[in-house]
Amino acid sequence: MIDRRQFLAGSGGLLVAFTVPLPAACATPSRPAGPGNVTAYLGIDADGNVTLYSPTTEMGQGTHTGHAVIIADELGLPLERVRVETAEPSDPFRRNGSMSSGGSWGVRAWHEPLRKAAAQAREMLAAAAAQKLGVPAEEFSVDAGELVHEPSDRRIAFGGLVADARTLTPPAEPKLRPAATRRYVGQRVPRVDIPAKVRGEPVFASDVVRPGMVYACARLSPVFGAEVESMDPAPALAVPGVQRVIPIPGGAAVVAGDSWSAIRGAEALAIRFRSTAHDRLDSTTISKQMRSGLDADARAIEARNDGDVAAAFSAASRTFQADYEAPYLSHAPMEPWTCTLELDAEGVLHLWAPSQAQDRFRNAAAQAAGLPVERIRIHTTLLGGGFGRRLGSDGVPGAVHTAMALKTPVKFFWRREDEMAQGWYRPAQVARLRAAIDADGRVSALAVRTAGPALGASFSPSGLPEGQLDGSSVQCLRDTRYKAPAYRVDWVRVDQPVPMAPWRSVGATQNGYFLECFLDELAGQLGKDPYQLRRELLAHDARALTVIDTVAKAAGWGTPLPEGRARGMAYVESYGSLCAEVAEVSLRRGRPFVHRVVCALDCGSVVLPDGVRSQVEGGIVQGLSAALREQVRIAGGGAADTNFDSYRLLRIADSPESIETVIIESGETMGGVGEPPLPPIAPAVANALFALTGKPVRKLPLSETAST
């Protein structure tokens, strides 16, 4: 166990956590964070300024600000006196055994622990003030970074109390401040990370500069997972400025005095890769294999089975079925993979890395370096986009091999083409949905089968044993609030050699599209309004009804639209939040254009309202981009789309003319916000197109199928 006293004696600060406090950021290279050293959420220095060690990565979703306002309100401190940095991995920052940012957990998981940590600090400061003034601690309140003793009209700044407070034991059950005292939570608060980003300050991993740093550009296989067969460094070394070629797993790093020379060297390098079993794999083959999985009853793994689906289909007066397909997607963060590394004089390897998964990165670095994890320091920078791509540590080994070979500071980076071609995509997937309709024209059974590669098999370090269910492949299907008398969900595994990772909202993107588009087709079959069909299937669930009723009302569902325009609705629950969207769509020169999107989001309660709106807008635009245009086509065992010329992200001129957000604070358990607004937009737009053209959208992206 650390030595909290020793640390505190050195820093003179107050640190609070559930366990023994030591922020890893305060550990020095000569005393690296390690077993027995645990970390804390916040430190208060002698000037009364707070450093918040956030358990999350800030990648634009605003959790650092969310955490800062929670702390500021509980401490009674002006927000500008809270500085936030991402902690290094250790127990107080872990969920389920590891530290990472995903699953839209950033605010909902840490809201209460951080409040409690701040309340502990506040009570320790109050106790110190009580000793100093000889009055009961209960008589103090906090205001503007000071303990206030109203009866005697005296105030003491936090900073002046830290030396005494740090000798006290944190209270186990501190009292939280009442909601009425909050100044920031629930208000429109400017994000703490925005000014530096707008001024162009060096906040990203690609901006980190270390003394004597060189630059290393990777050259990697265009075929997934291919190993190096042979390499001739001479043509690379002939490029002016190139210093060295270093073999790394799956390729080489070309080292130069500047990025440009390193890139040119990497392009000049003569390198051959071994052939693989999938050298001829292409999208058509993958699609065929997935679709044949839809017929493989014997291989289907059941995810849910309510009622008697078979009986309902036997007794049905008619049935309806449709197959759908969604492609591989690239996360395409705007910052290609980069990482700056330095092996210090004491043998500690530092990585300034854009990481969503600190433990995973640290373990990967330790393994690649042949060092114990205690000798790896992960400095998490702000991320130039994550969306799940930076959960994968696949870029770490090459960076570490390079740094260990050089022994000098190095900025290691991939070109955009490698960022996009190395995979870790949102899985491609197909689905078959079937409905049984009884003699009264009611849905008597729904059956959903998805087929495709298992995200868990590719992404999870331990893989996914055969016969086990891949959660992502049935996400939002097995746990939907829709209710039919009989309901079955199963999945057929169709492995592919294409690396995959969670992509913002994960399985909810494909599965939300499948189910929500099927419902609109089914409504057409039944001669019902799609909104009314959803109301029937959700009739038992007041919370869900409120969400779809809210969006219908705000969007003017059923009211006339200009000629050539139609509405589509979709409702998807993911990451603890219920989200419904209505899109208004027309065709412009034969291509879908989205005029207006209305979103109703029930995320329980809200910490940063403008942050929620920002995530709703971003999720809708990103989801629309994917729906309209995005797909990674596979050819020759690798990605055919490796840069923005053919992987065409949505641009501003094609983005919706308006996005309106209605936040529903139902008071239920706080839900996530980063991901839930994304899944409904693809089916909402597809359903609008179906309403407009009469042609269902059974395959994404829409640009493939929707032109008329």
Next chain:
Amino acid sequence: MKIECQVNGEARSFEADPGMPLLWALRDLLGLPGAKYGCGISACGTCTVHLDGAPVRSCAVPVATVAGKQVTTIEGLGGDHPVQQAWIELQVPQCGYCQCGQVMQAAALLARNPSPSREQVREGMNGVLCRCGTYPRIEAAVLRAAELARRKEGQS
């Protein structure tokens, strides 16, 4: 070769391969990392800077061609340029990686057209990608920046 040019109002002289894109010269040789690498093929706009006042994709501009010219990067925009003010007021960035390019594109757009219509903003900003999906705020912020700039103009 030796390159001499003005960068953010200062005379700079440095050695560089003539074919090196301006982006890498700014980032690696001149210590100005505001312009970002996104694609290397002038398809994303994260590297946008001004060359003699016009927005260019610095990843596709050989540094030899900037000799004798004026380069402005986000570091030279001043920090309280109307575009930057509007960007903070409307809380535009999410991850922020593309935003230096967005801000520089917007500043150039407004320099040429101080009162753009909404459609002109959407057209003028179309070359700069944002993966986080901040387009609705970018659009609003460019219009707001135009307003702030006009107000400032009116005062001076």
